[in-house]
Structures are given as structure tokens and as C-alpha cells.
Amino acid sequence: MTTRPTPTVAGGATPPHGATGCPRAVVVLSSPTKTVRVHVRGLVRRLLLAGVDVRLAASRAVLASFADVLDVDVHGTVLPLGEDVRPVHDLAAASTLRAALxxxxxxxxxxxxxxxxxxxxxxxxxxxxxxxxxxxxxxLPYPGDGGRVALRAGERLVARSSDVTLAPSSDLLRRAEGLGARRARLSPVAAPAARPPAGERADVRAALAAELGLPVDVPWILTVGRIVPQKNHDLLLDASARWRGLHPCPQVLVVGVGPAPVVTRLRRTIAEADLPVHLLGARDDIAALMHAADVFVLTSRWEAPALSVQEAMRAHLPVVSTAVGGVPDVLGDTGVLVPGGDLEAFAVEVAHLLSDPARALALAESASRRAGSLPDEDDVAVDVLDAYAEACAVRPTGPRRNPVAPAD
Incomplete structure (x- = not known):
């Protein structure tokens, strides 16, 4: 076995007994979103530093994206999982994983x-x-992941089969417990530390304006995330139509990618209604965009760890978001929360914030302070190591044949 460093996480904290009690771990991923992938990358790095022999089990494409973290040719198991959910593929993946374990x-x-x-x-x-x-x-699982009955049964299987269940938001915790999860608890998911962009804000903003063809002297409203129905970009577009009456008219910057039909439909709506919205696609300069923007917004129907909100808070950017999922847990009272799907409240609150620079600055400062107190990736690793130790201490000694009770 490859020699591992002394068991400490990246920040120097001593890990709990999990590092020696559970030294061999397999991390399983299906088709993770960018948020999940970022979380797992940071976690795997720290587990390795803590002395855990980590292996990955995922599709070939997902494994390839971790090649800079560990040797996936040695410590990886290829699972036959595609982007589309097919029971026959998932059963085959379970069989492959069982053999590897x-x-x-x-x-x-x-x-x-x-x-x-x-x-x-x-x-x-x-x-x-x-x-x-x-x-x-x-x-949350979505209808695209299978029929409603199959989804409920699958959730119950996961909840009741797990020795320890970790949830990044209180609503997910309640859902897991309601489905029969034992030893379920909140567990943080942290945004990675970002290096602030070099240069003054005015210079960064001017460079971005020139690149993107944007006016410098109007407010910039930024959102970051996948372009999928869950994020409810339709609400953002409807709000932008109302903001055209503001003087000056703000520009909305949308960073993210999504299925071609969804993106094409949004582009058509923007063009037909002549909306001040710019779909920027994938970007690797999120920190610079946040440094240059005036307000960060999120219109999701549901959101769990909300890493983009954490990043905006760290970037000293005021936040207006729908009060869904884990966003209230992260943002607290340091931003503006509106009911999910409430167009009127969302559009009005953003407009009020843009017209009140003093309030925007106060929110940005309080959000930045709160961000400094949120768990970081080292804290996440220590928490997960503790969960490993707990799970290893209580796991059954033999097979569990029927962890799922009959459907309600």
C-alpha cells in the first residue's frame, strides 16, 4: 500500500479516531453536480492527508476528473453509470461495486x-x-431520476441502509429522518477558499466590461449555477423585465451551463423580450465576477449547500435569494430572503437594494463576517472522519437482508 502522510487534515487539526478505525474508504459518486464534485475533491485530498486509504467508484468520466487528486488507475473502480438514469445500469453498477468492495x-x-x-x-x-x-x-431526488413510487422506495432504501446519514441542510435532515434514517445529523459542506482577484475593483470591472461588452456605469446583478429547472431562471428573466424601468437599467449576468434545449429556450426568451440578461456559460473567473458585481441573486426552487452563496458572502457581495433548502442556514440574517417563486417580492427586494448603497454595504459586511465563521473544508473533513468512526463502530457484522419496510 502507498505510504500516507501523518494523519492530520490540511489545516493541521488532529483527526478523530476515524482515521485509524476506518483506514480504507471507498467514495461513490454517480453523476455529480459541480457543487458535489468540488466538495468531494476537497474531502478526498484531506482524507488522504489524514491517513485514509481512499478509493473512488464512479463513471469513467467522473474518475478522469479526479486524476490530479489520486491515481485513479490504481485507486478507482469504473461503474457503468451514465447521465441518464436506467435501473439496469444502476443494478450493474451495484454488482461491480460489490465485487470491488x-x-x-x-x-x-x-x-x-x-x-x-x-x-x-x-x-x-x-x-x-x-x-x-x-x-x-x-x-432531493427529482422525477427525472425515476417514477414517484420508485423514488420513494429508493429514498427509503438509502435512509434505512445507512449507518450514518449526513445532511447539509435542515430540510434534508428532516426528510432523511422521516424515511427511517438512523444516526442522521447535519454535516457542513464548505466552499473552497478562493484567491481574491488581483487589482482594484474598478480595474477588474473595467476589464470584464470590455470583454463582455457591458456598460461599466450600471448595476451588475450576478447569479451562478446550473441552468436547469430547479434554479428557476424563468423567475430571474421575469424580474429582469421589471428592472428595465429602473434608471440606470441593471445588467443581469448568468454564469452556468445546462441542457441545450433549456439554454436555447432562455436565449430565445431573452432575445424576443429584449431583456438585459447575458448568458455567460461556464467561467473560471467567478471570483473576479463577484468582485465586480453589485449584488448576487439566487432564484432556486430548492438549494442545499449553496456554495455559490458562501462564495458571494466571502466576496463581500450582498445576497438576495429565495428562502429555500439550505440557503437560510447559510445566509442567516445577513442577506435578503424571499419566498420561493415570489416574483413580486424578489424583483422589489433587488430593486430596493440597488437603490440603497448604504444598506447593500451593511449587508455585504455582515455577510462577510458570517462567512468567516462558517465551517471550512478542514472542518468538513474532521466531521466526516468522525462520521466514519461512528459508522464503523455500529455497522452490522453480517448482511442486512431487508432494510426497507413496505411502502406507505
Whole structure:
């Protein structure tokens, strides 16, 4: 086995007994969003530093994206999982994972997300020497992940098969507990530390304005996230139509990618209504955009760890968001929260904030202070190591044949 560094996490904190009690871990991913992938990358790096022998189980494409973190050719298991959800593929993935776990002598399996959790639960339940199972519920399952009955059964399987369930938001925690999860608790998901952009804000903004063809002397409203129905960009477009009556008219910058039909429809709506909205696609200069923007907004129907909100808070940027999922847990009273789907409240609150620079500055300063007190990636790793130790201490000694009760 490859020699590992002394067991400490990146910040120098001593890990709990989990680093020695559960030294062999398999991290399972299905088709993670960027948020989940960022979280897992930071976690894997710190688990390795803590002396845990980490392996990854994921699709070939996902494994390739971790090649700079560990040797996936040695410490990776290819699962036949595609972007589309097909039960036959998930069952095959569970079989592949079961064989890998049997061969590797794994102590703990950590599945990230609903689909990965279901695959892992199916894989471990009949092993003679069953590894502990930890699942992190990053988001809600959506109808695209299967029929309603199948989804409910899958959620119940994951909840009741897990030795420890980690939830980044209070609503996910309540959902897991309601489905029968034992030893479920809140567990933080932290945005990685970002290096602030070099140069004064005026210079950064001028450079971006020149690149993007934007006016410098009007407010910039920024949002970052996948362009999918969950994010409810339609509400943002409807609000932008109302903001055209403001003087000066703000420009809305949308960073993110999504399915071609969804993006094409948004572009058509923007063009037909002549909206002041700019779809910027994927960008690697989020920190610079946040440094240059005037307000950060989020219109999601549901959101869990909201890493983009954490990044905006750290960037000293006032936030207006729908009060959904884990956003209130992160933002607290340091930003403006509006009911999910409430166009009138959202449009009015953003307009009021743009017209009141003193209030915007006060919110930005309080958000920045709160961001400094939120858990960082080192704290996340220590929390996960503790969960591993707990799960290994309580795992069953043999197969669990029927962890799922009949459907309600």
C-alpha cells in the first residue's frame, strides 16, 4: 500500500479516531453536480492527508476528473453509470461495486447523492463482511431520476441502509429522518477558499466590461449555477423585465451551463423580450465576477449547500435569494430572503437594494463576517472522519437482508 502522510487534515487539526478505525474508504459518486464534485475533491485530498486509504467508484468520466487528486488507475473502480438514469445500469453498477468492495477489504463506503447512495446500499447489503455505509444527501431526488413510487422506495432504501446519514441542510435532515434514517445529523459542506482577484475593483470591472461588452456605469446583478429547472431562471428573466424601468437599467449576468434545449429556450426568451440578461456559460473567473458585481441573486426552487452563496458572502457581495433548502442556514440574517417563486417580492427586494448603497454595504459586511465563521473544508473533513468512526463502530457484522419496510 502507498505510504500516507501523518494523519492530520490540511489545516493541521488532529483527526478523530476515524482515521485509524476506518483506514480504507471507498467514495461513490454517480453523476455529480459541480457543487458535489468540488466538495468531494476537497474531502478526498484531506482524507488522504489524514491517513485514509481512499478509493473512488464512479463513471469513467467522473474518475478522469479526479486524476490530479489520486491515481485513479490504481485507486478507482469504473461503474457503468451514465447521465441518464436506467435501473439496469444502476443494478450493474451495484454488482461491480460489490465485487470491488469484496476484493478491497473496505471499512467504510461513503456515497454522495441519492443515486450513488442507492447503488452503494444495494452493493453492501449482502456482503458477508459488510463495510459501514455513510451517505451524504446533497439534494432531493427529482422525477427525472425515476417514477414517484420508485423514488420513494429508493429514498427509503438509502435512509434505512445507512449507518450514518449526513445532511447539509435542515430540510434534508428532516426528510432523511422521516424515511427511517438512523444516526442522521447535519454535516457542513464548505466552499473552497478562493484567491481574491488581483487589482482594484474598478480595474477588474473595467476589464470584464470590455470583454463582455457591458456598460461599466450600471448595476451588475450576478447569479451562478446550473441552468436547469430547479434554479428557476424563468423567475430571474421575469424580474429582469421589471428592472428595465429602473434608471440606470441593471445588467443581469448568468454564469452556468445546462441542457441545450433549456439554454436555447432562455436565449430565445431573452432575445424576443429584449431583456438585459447575458448568458455567460461556464467561467473560471467567478471570483473576479463577484468582485465586480453589485449584488448576487439566487432564484432556486430548492438549494442545499449553496456554495455559490458562501462564495458571494466571502466576496463581500450582498445576497438576495429565495428562502429555500439550505440557503437560510447559510445566509442567516445577513442577506435578503424571499419566498420561493415570489416574483413580486424578489424583483422589489433587488430593486430596493440597488437603490440603497448604504444598506447593500451593511449587508455585504455582515455577510462577510458570517462567512468567516462558517465551517471550512478542514472542518468538513474532521466531521466526516468522525462520521466514519461512528459508522464503523455500529455497522452490522453480517448482511442486512431487508432494510426497507413496505411502502406507505
Amino acid at each position: 469484496r476484493n478491497h477489504g473496505t471499512d467504510v463506503v461513503h456515497a454522495h447523492g441519492f443515486r450513488a447512495g442507492a447503488v452503494a446500499a444495494l452493493a453492501v447489503r449482502t456482503l458477508r463482511r459488510r463495510p459501514a455505509l455513510v451517505t451524504t444527501w446533497h439534494s
